[in-house]
Amino acid sequence: MLDDLLGRTERKEQIAALEAERDDLEAQLAAEGDRRAEAVRARQEAEERVNRLEDRIADLEGKVDADDGPVDRSFRHRETVRGRRLDAVLERLDSFEGDRESVLTAVVDEDVPVAVADLLGDRAALVDRAAPCVVCADDTGLLAVAMRPPITPEPGVKWSDGPAVDRSWFRPTGRYALALVRSDVFAVGVYEAGERVEFEGFTSDVKSDHSKGGFSQARFERLRDEQIADHVERCEAALADADADRLFVTGDSRLVGEFEADADETAAVDATGEPEPALADAHASFWSVRVWGV
Template identity: 50%
Template sequence: MLDELLGRAELKDRIEALQEEKRHLQRRAEAEEERRSEAARKRQEAEAEVNRLEDRIGGLEERIGRLSATDDVEVSFRGTETLRGDRRDEVLARLDSFETSAEGALTAMVTEDVPDALRDVLGERTALIRRAAPCLVCVDDAGLVAAGLAPPTPPAPFVEWGDSFRIDRSWFAPVKPTWVALVRSDRFALGVYAGDAVTPLDEIESDVRGTHSKGGFSQARFERRRDQQVDEHLGRAREALEAHLGADAGEESRAGSGADGPTPPADADVVVLGEQTVLGRFTDLADRTATVDATGDPADALRSAVRDFWAVRLSLL
């Protein structure tokens, strides 16, 4: 009552209200401080992530710059050569005899992407590998040897350090007798390739119209007739190959197939060479097919095809 008379009750109520407001403001201040701390933490994390990404971008840009600089450098092969026969065997023997310390010789089969290991060793000369690919690259860590070879039957891509180069002769030349067929739209020849010599076994030559002359058949009729002639020729060629390989041809070979001859071993390789447009008819019979440009009579064309297919391109890096 006395407080009311003196007016202190109102003052006490005011004080309590102010204290409550103070506590409320303190709680707000504390909450705001927590929010600021959380915001600062998130900002620091974001800044760290930005720095990490900037470093990564910088590294990638530097790598792109190195690659671009390598591509722009004017480099050329120290020499190129097409290897056949004894010369091929001599070069392969030299590479095969190379010996160095452990992890001193690098061998890589390159088809598309150049391995980083080769980039590190060759530097600006890496651009030469792209020109020579697909190729088997042999380099040593001292820079004494740097060569690329284009094997006719290349292995799967690989990269390998060792104390010598990894050279497999079967990548460059047959290590056992190999059946080789040449197939064109008007010629077929089959032989066995062994010891750098081709032994002809069979041949078929068909009269297939070449070009359409004025008058007579229309162009459409001429093309239909020619397609029929090519189809008949390829059928005879396939029957002859099946007969020689001991496959089930489904019927006795037609005249001219000449199925008499040596029978290949069960593991003999079969290579079919010729025009790209006709090779699809023989892929199921062949271990490997390739396009070659061989003309002339069947036997000579077969030898020419074998010579071209098993030629090895040597590029000195």
Template identity: 50%
Template sequence: MLDELLGRAELKARIEELEEEKRHLERRAEAEEERRSEAARKRQEAEAEVNRLEDRIEGLEERVERLSGDETADVDFRDTEALRGERRDEVLSRLASFETGPEGALTAMVDEEVPEAVSDALGERAALIRRAAPCLVCVDDAGLVAAALDPPTPPAPFAAWDSEFRLDRSWFAPAAPTWVALVRSDLFALGIYDGDAVTLVDDIESDVMGSHSKGGFSQARFERRRDQQVDDHLGRARDAIETHLDSDVRDGSIGLSDDADLVVLGEQTVLGQFTDLADRTAAVDASGAPGEALQRAVREFWTVRLSLL
């Protein structure tokens, strides 16, 4: 009552309002300070990323300049050819029959970096190796032979001078009958490839949903159902591979040894499911029925590209 009479009640209420406004402004100030700190941290991270990218760009620009300098002569391949079957064997036989004096024939498996021996032997034409890599290079010291091939199952990088070219047929075609599998999201085929022909052993075709149409399932539900169908199909394919590789089908009657290799070909998106089973995997574009598609996949994978330097 006394506070009301003296007008102090209104003042106290105003003080409380001001105190609350003060606390509110303090909270805003603290939040703003936190935002400034976070913004400063993010700005520092962004600046560090910019510096890293600038260094990366500078390195790439130097590499481009270096490569451009190597290619100023505007060299090109004398010819290219896709080799398979008898033609592949004929070309390999010709290269294998080449003989010269000690250290007159250079063979090099080039992956990324071109060995100094190859650059010295080819000069300005070494720029072609970067375009053909990974490739196996065969060059003699007299310049009579200068060729590059892309082996389907290449060896580790090397470079060596000898009296003949170092060629292993297993780099270009199976040295012994080999298991080959084609795996797509809706199709599986397993066969045996002896270097000339493919024998179909097993196949599976699954009814997997195609592209989503308007209406019906939602997009998310459609994708879940399709993913499950694909997973089920790939599981059946794995089971088939494991069953055949562990069964009596691997006896001598079909010409397969107990340690025969397995090459899995197919869609890039599904190959990861088979890396633990396969000796080698590769993406190929093979359509059609199982037997036909497997033939196409094998043909594509074991085709050797010859580039004359």
């Protein structure tokens, strides 16, 4: 009541109103500052993108103005890597750093993505030859490589500041089974992080190729097909008992297709001989990676 008599209540209300108005203005100024900072960042990023596009346009214009002589469309480098050499290649790839959204990673199955064609120009034809593959390239031309991993990732395109490569596409992880299936040989190993912990293998009595013609040839081929079918059934039964999280089937290109429904990956490999050494060869071949310099 005393405040009312002395006029303090009204002044206090005025002070509170002014303080609230001041706080609102300070909040507006802070928000405006944030918007300006974001606008500056956006402008800088846009300018960087414009510069990259101008460089790309100049490069394409130079190609248009060039003479019509033969174009070199050979790979700069070819190599098959595995083990420590593969680890070194992946480490080198991981170490590459670029600007924001300056490095392209593309998983190419059949058709070459537009982004890859735009970035690599006429050298995109090399990617088509290497497919299916994973392509890593940057907008300066310093990096341009295609690799064919044992594990096929989903097709797609990603721009980032470095190669977006998952090592599990290239190197064995976890517990898995890898089998070798040929017309008369079968072997399967269960592996943990690349080390074999279980093995099973056998051979089947399958007639070799027959050179006689006529009825005897047709009868021979029918008998051989029946023997191979029995062999495949034995292989399927053995694989059903494999205690593993994933299954990879390798071997004769004419037979691995029989296992596509159950296998995580299949691959044709040239591994011959007795079951155990042949499986070792198949395992090494499956985890080998083809590398091309584009």
